[in-house]
Amino acid sequence: MFIQQFVNGISVGSVYALMAVGYALIYSLLNFTNFAHGISVTIGAFAAFFFLTYAMQNLLSGIIMGVIAAALLAAFIQLVAYRPLLKRNSKRIFLMIIGLGVSVIGDNLIIIAFSGRFRIFPVNFSSESIKIFGANIGVVDIIIFVVSMIALLIVELIIRKTRLGLAIRGASFSLDTTSLMGVNTYKLILTIFLIAGSLAGIAGALLGAKYTTYPSLGTFYTNKAFICAVFGGLGSLPGAMIGALILGVSESMISAYVSTGLRDLFSYFILIVILLVRPSGLMGKSSENKA
Amino acid sequence: MDNYDVECALEICDVCKHFGGIIATDHINIMARSNTIFGIIGPNGAGKTTLFNLITGIYKPTSGDILLYGKSLVGKLPYEIACEGVARTFQNIRLFNDLTVYENLHIAYQKSITYTIFDGILKTKKCKEQEAKCAEISEQMLKSVGLWELKDQLARNLPYGLQRKLEIARALITNPKVMLLDEPAAGMNEEESEQLSGIIKDIRNNNDITIIVIDHHMDVIMDVCDEITVINFGKQLVTGSPYDIQNNSEVIDAYLGVGD
Incomplete structure (x- = not known):
């Protein structure tokens, strides 16, 4: 029972991590939270669902379709909603409000387009399980964990090892100074949205495989991921990952040993406690760091 | 005046910048000749750093034009201006x-x-x-x-x-045509600032570069600059050689206050 719940928690936690890292990436560069992140997740799930239903019954290809759709959507939102404000050097609060608006519009457009039905992926491994140490571990949980970790590892490598990553690390310290080095910061911001969108797409497709696909899927899970990002420290990638895994496991333990109904209550309670006790989170940079 | 025989690297033409009702720079004119070191001095809050922010595209001038080898920089984004060949350092190191x-x-x-x-x-x-x-x-x-x-x-x-x-x-590795140094000697002692003067002169001698320096250290400024302009409350007081500046009564008034 314990091991099963632990694995379940790790699996949910790694999906949270995919979304939380998206929040952290954008926050670290632009110092605002992209509240329109949720619809990228939803679109990722729907793209994977339709691909699996009508084209090819192969989960990996479905995930790739989800990534493409979600990344393009994130880039589109950045170009249409955020870039005009960034060019005018608007206050970050306006960007957040725009993000909230885009999120509400997106959710409703999805309901109009696809209806509010819950849909199940034609290919999912939710009924299959393997025995490890006497515990039944769902195959879908293993897939989720492995795919998420590979994706996060790739992002980490890009940031640590490439010239793009160098620009991202520089820009997370100071966007203005980076632009004075001749780095096209608008292109850099677009790239960041593509990366965050891709991670959101993976998360959406995996959530669709584990649970079901429905229009408010993204909003519901990105709210949780946002808690993880705050818990880990907004703007910190390792913080977001650790926060996500901790929240995933604690949620899973609470629903197993206390009550399923208290699970979400617990998550939001955590958010409030962190904001009161340690607003910079586990590994967050203090806001003075940003000039 | 033989100024006009030499090519002008950076030209600031009648530039004004208003922040609401505050006039930060008021009709500033600067012509920095190619391969020289040009100094900008003035008391705190005179608008020196604002001028750098205008050149690098952080701010847009309210009116006037800024030319780099005859090409206007106004309206370009900071990274584009950096690519045109303008590099800078900051007063508070960044x-x-x-x-x-x-x-x-x-x-x-x-x-x-x-x-x-x-x-x-x-x-x-x-x-x-x-x-x-x-x-x-x-x-x-x-x-x-x-x-x-x-x-x-x-x-x-x-x-x-x-x-x-x-x-x-x-700043130098970007291979700039013009390098802006914002108070490079801030917080340095006499010995360090002397060493800095040497470095700045070396840079000019070894590269095809024009340097514009803001500083309060008169010893550094007077030592390295070929030409200096003085700004006070956003207005340009006087432009000339270090010798002219040192003996100008307006400049002395701006720094020490007007005598009765």
């Missing part, structure tokens, strides 16, 4: 603190990198050549400012004086 000394130079070399993402993934000849060139130039630059042994240190761990040097090196 290194990438979380990156190493070496990485601080690499990020500034971005401008000279032309290979695409596909070259990067496939590690083509073009990519390898450019990266090798970048490594070579970074090494040369760090050795010339005496930071080579410290290349793997985080920038935040360097002592103050070395951070200044690194910031100058970072």
